[in-house]
Amino acid sequence: MADLKAPDFETRIAILQAKLASKGESLDFDLLELIAKHVKDNVRELEGALNLLLTRKAVFHVEISENEVLETLATL
Numbered sequence: 109m110a111d112l113k114a115p116d117f118e119t120r121i122a123i124l125q126a127k128l129a130s131k132g133e134s135l136d137f138d139l140l141e142l143i144a145k146h147v148k149d150n151v152r153e154l155e156g157a158l159n160l161l162l163t164r165k166a167v168f169h170v171e172i173s174e175n176e177v178l179e180t181l182a183t184l
Contacts, residue, residue, distance in 0.1 A: 120144035120154055127158055135161075139177050146181045157184060 115123065124140045143161075147154045160180045161172050170176065 114149045115151060115154075117144055120147070123151060123154060124158055127155060131162065133162055135172055139172060139174065142174065142177050143181070147184070153184060157181060 121140055121144050124135075124143060128134055143154070143157055147157050157180060160183070161176065164170065164176060164180065165172050
């Protein structure tokens, strides 16, 4: 039996940074903090939020801003 806990804040940041690095992307640390503060319990949701942001960036050819992050998080 394994005890699974929600990742702490630092772990969520590390997960986001690792996912960005694997995709060859980067985001401001402030934006990563914003995502990590809003998505706390589920790593899949964390990755999903990041994927949505990167998709918006690619489709709409925009830089990710705080407003983009908040709009994306509101859809989760």
